[in-house]
Amino acid sequence: MGSVRPGRCGRPGRPGRSRFAAGLRDVLTLVLLPLPLLAVTAPAAFAGGGTRRWFGGRGESVRAEAQAAKDAAAAAFYELDTAQRDLRISIETIVAVDSSSGARRAVSDFETLGRRIDEASHQYIGAVDAHDLDRDDLDASVAASARTELTRAKDELTKVKDELERFRQGLGPLLDKAETQLARLAPAVERARQTLLAASNALDAVRAAGLRADDLAARLAALAPELTKLNQGAGQHGVPETLQRADRVLRDAEAVRAEAERLPERAAEIDRRLVSLRTRAQALTTRSGQVEPILSELRRRFALACWEDLQRVPDQAGESVRQAETKLKEAQQARDEQHWPDATALLSTVRALLNNTDEAVSAAGDRLRRLNAVSKDPQQEIERTRFAIRDAQRLAMAGRQTPEPRHARPLDDSVARLDRAVSSLEGRHPDYWHFLTETEEVRSTVARVVAQIREERGQGA
Known part of the structure; x- marks a missing residue:
């Protein structure tokens, strides 16, 4: 859809030169000529043979009005042509960036407007080519007809330009987005x-x-x-x-x-971790050797249930340390070869192995310490657990005549469970480890009930 220039459309004989261009040149010449020259030139127009040039009166006024209409139509044509060119740049900008349905619709609407522009432009060019306002024998009726057609053409050009302007304003969001991306x-x-x-x-x-x-x-x-x-x-x-x-x-x-x-x-950092984990593996090797004496004391002083699950700790600790040392060698090789991800992964494996070993070795010593403490004074563990239950019961009764069943039931069960754990200490070889695990479970249950009560009351506040 190209911009249309005025010319002699559909009339043979003078290709490349339009009456519009000649008329516009003559208008500019008349405007720019000094008055004395016009005064000299005008009488000379009568020197020719049988032509008739008329001045004054209604005829000259109609010619001037037709010429003014022609000038106004020319201005409207060029304004429309300029607006179309500017808008085409905007459309090309949008198309270069945006492939959305909105952009495609804008292109289609612009093409439709282009056809309207072509129609208005052809109407204007036809009106210009149909009337030669520079003819000496131009009749007043012809000039009046030209004025009417040129005015109509100008009005149509202006109308289409207004449509183009409304379309341009509607492109604002699409154009802003496209310009932002560009x-x-x-x-x-x-x-x-x-x-x-x-x-x-x-x-x-x-x-x-x-x-x-x-x-x-x-x-x-x-x-x-x-x-x-x-x-x-x-x-x-x-x-x-x-x-x-x-x-x-x-x-x-x-x-x-x-x-x-x-x-x-x-x-x-990998170098530091290699040194640190190697040192830790050596220390765990030493600590693993201390597990067997601890187990011997556990076997001698406490019931089978108190230490049976720790029987394999020495062997497992030794195997884990050996695996860790093997992985350390592989990590050192990966570091020497600068395979950084492999070295990092191997060191993480070593750390996990040593952590597990540390926990297992520590568990044996911790078991002996706790069993020694409870065997000397189980009452301390009992009172600690009872205090936790009583504190939870007071919280459940705060501001109430009776506690909520969902709170009271687990607390009552905890009381009964503690009583059973205390009863299990009777006899020649009490299972102190079972007693300790039971009291820990009771305190965990009580803590959950307390947290539930506080959460519910916090939500109701």
């Missing part, structure tokens, strides 16, 4: 390039320090095709896709840069 395009691409350069420089610095960082180099090399597409530009790949690519390159390159800059510190 404004982001160049900075986004430049940031992606600069981040890639920073990542490359960081990788070079790491290699200069003697660290290979092969995985980071591979990740950076994988971004090369993306950089090529960024350099090819949005004209080939589209604005939205180019913006997404720039964001993706920026994110991935920034991750490589950050990891490269942390790599020396990461290597140093």
